[in-house]
Amino acid sequence: MPELIPDQAAIAAAARLLEQGELVALPTETVYGLGADAENPEAVAKIYAAKGRPANHPVIVHVAPGADIAYWASDIPAEAKRLIDAFWPGPLTLILKRAAHIPDAVSGGQDSVGLRCPSHPVAQALLREFKGGRGGVAAPSANKFGHVSPTTARHVRDEFGTPPQGPLAAILDGGQSAVGIESTILDLSRMPSHGPVLLRPGHISPQQIADVIGVMPALPDAAAPRASGTLDAHYAPATPVALVAAAQLPGLLEKAARTGKRIAVMHRSELSIINAVAQYHMPATPEGYAHDLYAALRAMDAVHADLIVVETLPVTVPWQGINDRLRRAAFDSAGILERLALASM
Ligand code: TXA
Ligand code: MG
Numbered sequence: 076m077p078e079l080i081p082d083q084a085a086i087a088a089a090a091r092l093l094e095q096g097e098l099v100a101l102p103t104e105t106v107y108g109l110g111a112d113a114e115n116p117e118a119v120a121k122i123y124a125a126k127g128r129p130a131n132h133p134v135i136v137h138v139a140p141g142a143d144i145a146y147w148a149s150d151i152p153a154e155a156k157r158l159i160d161a162f163w164p165g166p167l168t169l170i171l172k173r174a175a176h177i178p179d180a181v182s183g184g185q186d187s188v189g190l191r192c193p194s195h196p197v198a199q200a201l202l203r204e205f206k207g208g209r210g211g212v213a214a215p216s217a218n219k220f221g222h223v224s225p226t227t228a229r230h231v232r233d234e235f236g237t238p239p240q241g242p243l244a245a246i247l248d249g250g251q252s253a254v255g256i257e258s259t260i261l262d263l264s265r266m267p268s269h270g271p272v273l274l275r276p277g278h279i280s281p282q283q284i285a286d287v288i289g290v291m292p293a294l295p296d297a298a299a300p301r302a303s304g305t306l307d308a309h310y311a312p313a314t315p316v317a318l319v320a321a322a323q324l325p326g327l328l329e330k331a332a333r334t335g336k337r338i339a340v341m342h343r344s345e346l347s348i349i350n351a352v353a354q355y356h357m358p359a360t361p362e363g364y365a366h367d368l369y370a371a372l373r374a375m376d377a378v379h380a381d382l383i384v385v386e387t388l389p390v391t392v393p394w395q396g397i398n399d400r401l402r403r404a405a406f407d408s409a410g411i412l413e414r415l416a417l418a419s420m
Contacts, residue, residue, distance in 0.1 A: 086204050103252065106257055140164050146174065166257075167261065168261070169190050169263055197247050223376070224256075309403040314381075316401075316405040318401060336415055340355070368397060
């Protein structure tokens with residue numbers, strides 16, 4: 076695949092493939108998406124098959140700038156329109172009541188639909204070209220179910236192979252995703268009874284949302300719509316991941332060296348790391364960290380260590396989205412350290 080920004084001919088070709096019911100991977104500003112025509116249930120079924128994703132997990136529908144939201148959703152609250160004006164195109168997904176004619180396949184059988192207008196120029200060009208800008212591209216992150224999301228075309232090839240081999244008809248290469256973690260998901264489908272509910276934290280913060288609609292989003296309740304990115308174990312590399320405070324790191328590495336365990340480290344502090352088989356010095360800012368996060372997890376996974384150790388981060392609002400992803404990648408951190416006999420006494 077070309078490493079260049081796809082030209083109009085490549086984008087038109089990708090749009091035709093989508094219109095024919097094929098799968099096309101597309102770059103977005105958050106992560107790469109695995110796209111299919113949202114109104115073609117057979118095409119959407121190919122997404123589920125390729126990802127190995129359970130059929131009751133809904134996918135986000137990506138629309139072109141200026142798309143008619145009323146085509147996809149019903150009972151659209153005024154808050155949705157204000158958020159769209161403020162944050163689209165951009166990394167915010169809105170869950171709204173689904174319009175009656177939208178296929179079950181995209182909503183995983185729920186009565187809602189997730190909508191997002193991405194800001195990446197290649198995604199926008201594709202959405203404008205696809206069905207003359209009136210279509211929707213259903214696109215989950217372009218990774219196997221539960222794996223780390225892709226932020227480069229190379230990551231997508233690592234997951235699914237190089238087209239035409241594998242399940243994808245094409246991959247559009249738009250460079251490395253700028254944001255690096257998935258969109259903020261806000262549920263507005265139960266506005267009258269529950270108000271706005273944050274289903275997944277991301278680059279757009281609860282405060283930014285509150286500044287626009289005047290209400291701070293609540294955290295999910297038991298009846299909130301399901302979101303697979305909110306399962307406990309998700310975004311995980313094949314190598315176990317554990318979160319460890321900077322102060323515990325030297326002791327852990329020493330113990331690992333003594334017991335012959337191979338450790339890969341992702342650290343943010345200025346630490347001199349010894350005895351690690353691989354290390355990634357992560358950027359200091361939340362923006363920089365998010366940008367590098369998935370590439371770093373993939374790079375650390377590739378050395379086949381016994382464990383990837385990630386230095387814990389501040390638990391402040393700017394780190395919310397990143398901490399959410401790391402907590403899921405490091406699901407059962409304590410148990411993993413226990414089993415490797417690396418838990419601190
Ligand atoms: O940044 C992103 O959102 C990326 C890019 C490609 O746009 N997409 C992404 O998709 O992260 P995915 O499928 O990996 O995660 C989307 C999340 C899932 O947890 C899904 O369950 C939830 O959105 N979702 C989609 N439609 C929904 C709906 N109608 N109700 C509740 N959750 C929904
Ligand atoms: Mg995903």
